[in-house]
Amino acid sequence: xxxxxxxxxxxxxxxxxxxxxxxxxxxxxxxxxxxxxxxxxxxxxxxxxxxxxxxxxxxxxxxxxxxxxxxxxxxxxxxxxxxxxxxxxxxxxxxxxxxxxxxxxxxxxxxxxxxxxxxxxxxxxxxxxxxxxxxxxxxxxxxxxxxxxxxxxxxxxxxxxxxxxxxxxxxxxxxxxxxxxxxxxxxxxxxxxxxxxxxxxxxxxxxxxxxxxxxxxxxxxxxxxxxxxxxxxxxxxxxxxxxxxxxxxxxxxxxxxxxxxxxxxxxxxxxxxxxxxxxxxxxxxxxxxxxxxxxxxxxxxxxxxxxxxxxxxxxxxxxxxxxxxxxxxxxxxxxxxxxxxxxxxxx
Numbered sequence: 001x002x003x004x005x006x007x008x009x010x011x012x013x014x015x016x017x018x019x020x021x022x023x024x025x026x027x028x029x030x031x032x033x034x035x036x037x038x039x040x041x042x043x044x045x046x047x048x049x050x051x052x053x054x055x056x057x058x059x060x061x062x063x064x065x066x067x068x069x070x071x072x073x074x075x076x077x078x079x080x081x082x083x084x085x086x087x088x089x090x091x092x093x094x095x096x097x098x099x100x101x102x103x104x105x106x107x108x109x110x111x112x113x114x115x116x117x118x119x120x121x122x123x124x125x126x127x128x129x130x131x132x133x134x135x136x137x138x139x140x141x142x143x144x145x146x147x148x149x150x151x152x153x154x155x156x157x158x159x160x161x162x163x164x165x166x167x168x169x170x171x172x173x174x175x176x177x178x179x180x181x182x183x184x185x186x187x188x189x190x191x192x193x194x195x196x197x198x199x200x201x202x203x204x205x206x207x208x209x210x211x212x213x214x215x216x217x218x219x220x221x222x223x224x225x226x227x228x229x230x231x232x233x234x235x236x237x238x239x240x241x242x243x244x245x246x247x248x249x250x251x252x253x254x255x256x257x258x259x260x261x262x263x264x265x266x267x268x269x270x271x272x273x274x275x276x277x278x279x280x281x282x283x284x285x286x287x288x289x290x291x292x293x294x295x296x297x298x299x300x301x302x303x304x305x306x307x308x309x310x311x312x313x314x315x316x317x318x319x320x321x322x323x324x325x326x327x328x329x330x331x332x333x334x335x336x337x338x339x340x341x342x343x344x345x346x347x
Contacts, residue, residue: 091138094152094159095192101157102133110327114201114239114266121167124149124199127239128162131155131197131331137162145181147174152194156335161189163250164199167240172202174223174246176214179205182249183222189232195338196234198258202246203273220249227253233341235334238263238312238321244272260337261321262330267312269320274310278302 093099113127129137132153139151147169151162163182165172174182189196205220227234227249236251236258247269251258263269279286282302286295308314316324325333 087138091152094138094154094194096159098159099154099157102136102154104132104331105130105134107328107331110330113327114264116266118240118266118268121171123168124164124166124201124239127199128153128164131334132160132162133157140185141181145175145177145179147172147178148182150181150185155197155331155338158335158338159194160338161185161194161196162199163196165202165246165250167201170206172241172246174202174205174220174249175211176206176216176219179216179220179223179249183219183226186223186226186230186252190226190230193232195232195341196230196252197334198234198236198250198252200236200238200242200247200250201240202243202250203241203275204244204246205249220245223249224253227251227257230257233259233338235259235337236261237330237334238267238269240264240266240268241273242267242269243274244270259341260333262323262325262333263312263316263321264327264330265312265324267315267324268307268310269312269315270306270310274303274306277306 107130110127110130113122113130115122125139128149128151132155136154137151138153139149141150147166149162149164149166151164153160153162163185165174169178186196188194206216230252234252234257236255238247238261241247242250242263248255251261255261278299282299286298286302312321312324315321323333
């Protein structure tokens with residue numbers, strides 16, 4: 001089959017299907033648009049020369065979406081062909097109906113996953129796994145833009161999308177690649193009507209000379225534009241840091257955009273990260289201290305002044321967020337918010 005015939009076969013289903021492309025073995029570089037798409041979970045193998053083959057799996061999802069948003073491309077995984085096809089079918093299941101609820105993990109374990117030391121990084125993935133139905137989390141583009149984790153999953157059988165900061169990379173700050181990744185993910189969620197759960201722990205976006213060379217500010221703007229266009233609900237859960245434009249981007253471009261904004265007791269809020277303003281604004285005073293120990297002691301006392309009012313419990317008493325919750329109640333609170341949205345929003 002020549003490329004023109006393949007394109008003609010695929011064109012009629014663009015805009016009405018979700019597709020996952022799985023590459024098996026050594027493959028040649030072929031444009032996504034020449035993949036044959038079959039309906040109703042059928043497989044079609046397209047010869048791609050002696051070097052390998054391309055397998056494309058697709059299902060009908062009903063709603064018409066913008067042509068540029070019709071394909072869901074999942075990174076190839078180093079697995080056998082059968083496993084890869086099973087993974088593809090699992091990924092595509094998020095664009096179909098709800099399924100039976102699975103028994104969740106013990107939610108009390110979530111209380112121990114964010115360190116007491118506010119400067120210590122931690123792995124966000126156990127939190128994601130703990131919140132979602134067991135075995136349903138499917139991370140997308142894990143090797144790109146590693147400062148932000150994007151994943152599809154289910155909570156009480158309902159398909160959802162997860163957007164989360166990873167504090168192990170730049171302390172959770174959003175760089176250019178993470179912004180590009182998040183922008184594409186928000187567009188994907190909106191196109192396929194997936195509610196978004198945002199797990200926020202960011203001091204802002206990266207601002208330094210190499211970030212300026214990478215056009216971070218321009219690429220970061222894409223998150224705000226994608227957030228402003230969202231027609232699906234977003235729920236914001238602040239795990240620790242929620243500072244400046246980074247927190248706004250994680251909230252869909254505006255802290256008032258989420259249908260529910262909640263924080264764990266470890267949450268902290270502010271117009272920008274506290275460390276730099278203190279070190280810059282009080283530089284003369286800090287430099288006047290005799291030695292490193294005195295310098296650090298003075299710095300910690302100065303940081304405490306803006307840190308205390310920005311703690312989640314203080315922000316919550318001023319009604320700037322909806323609630324400060326026990327981490328063990330996060331899953332139930334998310335479910336309640338999404339259920340309420342379904343009840344009050346006409347279908």
